[in-house]
Amino acid sequence: MAEKVRVRVDGRELTLTNLDKVLYPEAGFTKAEVIDYYSRVAPVMLPHLRGRPVTVKRYPNGVDQQFFFEKNRPAHTPAWVRTVRLPAPGSTKDRETIDYAVVDDLPTLVYLASLAALELHTPMWRVDDQGGPQPPDTMVFDLDPGAPATIVECCRVATRLREVLREDDLEGCPKTSGNKGMQVYVPWSHRSESPSEYAKAIARRLEKERPDEIVSQMARKLRPGKIFIDWSQNNPAKTTIAPYSLRANRLPTVSTPITWEEVESCSRPEDLVFTAEDVLRRVGELGDLMAPPERSGTGNEP
Known part of the structure; x- marks a missing residue:
């Protein structure tokens, strides 16, 4: 027993x-x-x-x-x-x-x-x-690498995505998926279009801009060597x-909030692999990197 x-x-x-x-x-x-x-x-x-x-x-x-x-x-x-x-x-x-x-x-x-x-x-x-x-309070861009692409290439796409979002006064928060890819979360509140429509438009724009690097369509045959921007994760279902x-x-890896500096400096997939122990240490040092301003800061003891 x-x-x-x-x-x-x-x-x-x-x-x-x-x-x-x-x-x-x-x-x-x-x-x-x-x-x-x-x-x-x-x-x-x-x-x-x-x-x-x-x-x-x-x-x-x-x-x-x-x-x-x-x-x-x-x-x-x-x-x-x-x-x-x-x-x-x-x-x-x-x-x-x-x-x-x-x-x-x-x-x-x-x-x-x-x-x-x-x-x-x-x-x-x-x-x-x-x-x-x-109504949705968050929009997400799920960046999924098609082998041999890795999270290193995801980071390059995320950096460009950040620039595009800033054109519309939106700021994204990056995090690892805990697997091979990453996500960028964006607070969503005031816009007339749905986050799914907006994310789809951005994904299509980036695909057109960098067709050898980015794909916005679901078909797996299109993904090898590219980063799939999965805008459909904004579907309410x-x-x-x-x-x-x-x-x-x-290993007990974790979907971990990261800084934009970490995104920009990533040169190896293992740079952005964090286990449970790593994350508890990071939280103790950095607090919640995805917290809104009133809740952010260091010293959140896990």
Whole structure:
């Protein structure tokens, strides 16, 4: 029988099991370490998760074993986990609605980590206090390198993307995907067109400007050696890996906010690979690089 450990997190009781199970075999990184990482990074991660319905990617037996996506919260989810019921158009399971968990607090984040929900994916919009979906508050450009291109080439594209955004008085925040690519997040509030329409127009413009380097179309046959600017991630039905989420790689890499200086100076793919340990150290030194001005700064202790 699996050993059970009862803990209190911000006044909520949780039962944790299999804490010594190794979820990242090559790194020897256990479930206990996954929970510890999410607990310590929570001060900077939670502001990016609050109000957003979460889709998780669970690896109950580790990153080298079978996984599954989970949108509908599990039946055994504690009653104190905030849940929102939203329409599910095009559901592969013929559902009319889905009951999503919303990670508004530390206990919920720890609970999901205890389920081996290694990856947390969120949309670019939030729900209000009554659970109603709101207009997008963020636009994302997902830069995906087609081999042999790498994140080094993504950085070159991101630098040009930054220049184009600034023409419209928009400022992007770069982060690694934690895999091979990166994203640029842009706060979105006041424009008349949708973020999807705007992002598509920018992607098409950059593709026309640098056809040997950039592609804006989904077809995989067009991607080798180029950077695919995936503007479609702004579709309200889609999600993107959340800032500070772990990724299910051989090492516990993290989707990590980075500086524009790091983008401009990247010369090797490994320059922008950050593990959980790296990220906790960075947060201690740099704070949340994706925080709005009133919340940014150093000294956020993970």
